[in-house]
Amino acid sequence: MVVKPLTGNYAAAWAAKLARVKVVAAFPITPQTTIVEKLAQFIESGEMDARMIRVESEHSALAAVYGAASGGVRAFTATASHGLMYMHEMLWWVAGARIPMVMAVAMRTMGPPWNIWTDHSDIMGQRDTGWLIMLAEHNQEVLDETIKMFKITEDERVYLPGIVGLDAFILSHTTEPVDLPDQEVVDTFLPGRKQPYSFRPGDPLIMGNIPRSLKENMKMREDIHRSQEAAKEVIGEVDKEWGELTGRSYGGLVECYRCSDAKHFIVGAGAWVGDMREAVDRLRAEHGFKAGLVKVRYVRPFPREEMVKWLANAKSVIVFDRSVSPGSAGPLFLDTVTHLTISGVRAPVKNVLAGLTGLDVTYGDIMDAFIASVSEVEEMGTFTKTIEWFYGR
């Protein structure tokens, strides 16, 4: 074990190296580029036993690692924003083929206008592909969850690929101390590669041929859904196991911060959860609010049971989204409302759309939005405005 100052991108690269990834495909895009650059350096210097494939596009990058993973090795790539959109078709292929692999997404907003800062538009646009999707809060979590994601995706109850999201620049290019586990620890944690099948000479297989029966085809889609549901348990188990090995456990799908006596909850995902912690501490210390924070680590599978558990008796819930489905609402809000409602939870829920296109959000902004909204609930029992575009001070 050694503590190194690492950017979020270097933490992702170190995780891929420690997981003994054998094939990496690289296509540069800000703010992801230094992930694959670092991996290229590891491979070139002989520190990492892997092949680097330089490709002509993100679509090809994912196609290449998908092919390698289909052949039976751990494979990894990284992208962001427009690159992820260009990959979008291939995401369906990897998930539909049930091939486990891991990808880092340095979450960046979408153009136009041209913009390289963080928001969650790119990663949230992949929710329906069948990939597991988690959003990290800090660089240690980037490293830990990238390693864990290999174990989760390679569990036979899951057999689906997974994305680890890290916010552009706030994590990708910010250096933090990161505890690097020993190679032996990771080797114990991650034994040999597991996948449902692989392509080998002498054992011909066809993947993706025209289905003989559309009922079978639809059942494949249902099986992906059921495997996402089954992944909830696996994510919890793997989190516990990693915690026993390294002392770092994150609560599985969700972490609830200062929740035991909380009445009013903030819900969020990604790097700004760090600011939300600060806001909750200050809302309690300076304003006397019984504030709590639900950190959603995994948006796919969506943690219905944990959300219900923590929010069943909430007086109010404010969901912060860093992306929006125009004409509807923020994606985290939509999932939260849906799953609370179908589970019989009737707490008032509000959507605060903030930090889109990389607009800076501070703990003070989060406190402002919270105080204004919760004051309404305390006076009138509900929110006057359910979806609010919040621009800060």
Added chain:
Amino acid sequence: MSDGGHILPLARPTEGVSGKTGTWRVTKPIFNNEKCVKCMLCWLYCPENVIDINEGGGPYITINYDYCKGCGICVDVCPTDTLKLIPEGGEE
């Protein structure tokens, strides 16, 4: 390796795994043995693997019309006009 009991989009490459694809055909390749130089290009290029070589005499190739889609690639690569493309249902 266990498939974990999942429903996978996999198939074994066996004859006719997707049904009799020859029913789609609108044009049909026909073979004239007299001009054949046994180059095997039609056999090599057929994307559906429906051309069989007969080493033991008789017509040099047999086309399996149950699966031939009538794409015409065999006709295109044939150097001696041994193969000809005609409308499906037309006179041979």
